[in-house]
Amino acid sequence: MRKLSNVFVLEHALIKHKLAVARDSSTETKKFRELIGEITAIMTCESMRDINLVPKEVETPLEKTVQHRIKEKSIAVVAILRAGLGMVDGVLDILPTACVGHIGISRDEKTLTPNEYYCKLPEGIEDKTVILVDPMLATGGSADDALNALKKRGCKDIRFLAIVGAPEGVEKVATAHPDVKIYLSALDRELDKNGYIRPGLGDAGDRLFGTK
């Protein structure tokens, strides 16, 4: 894949380790869910390095000082249902005051085209930093749809966290949304003819929720 300035593949030993365990088909639902949450927490830290902070006076036990904090009510996490739900708690572990939105999108298994069936976003989302989460970026159709829905609502500062991406989908979304920073834990080899990421981790939703 050609180099894209808005795509960041996080090179972190802990992510590599946890993702290797998550990919293993013998890893069961409970463990898989925990790993997705832990990987997301690390990704949240990495992707928020340059977040805007505001000065705030703090009184330490010894003196008054001006320090920097995240502005109140300035962050929203938006999950693409269903698998994105598995990443929400990982973001909230790091950013407990973020509000949460949901966009329901499901891929037609034959045509691989996305179908939006639900959208509930926090009030005032257009002025917040939005962290969009979905563990899998395959053809890129679902992410593209979700990003368009957020932009239609006026969102301007959006970061997209996906755990595994396929080159085809990453290039599609990064090119269509040059203003969105895309963070991945891994950029995998390819999409197969059924639209699954290889080597991938299988169907993230089914593995998170034990539905197969």
Ligand code: PRP
């Ligand atoms: C999966 C995944 C993404 C989408 C990625 O969801 O969680 O949302 O596929 O594929 P794409 O990049 O080709 O659009 P799916 O539609 O299977 O729904 P689910 O989360 O309800 O299982």
Ligand code: URA
């Ligand atoms: N959705 C998944 O859950 N896994 C894939 O490999 C592709 C899309």
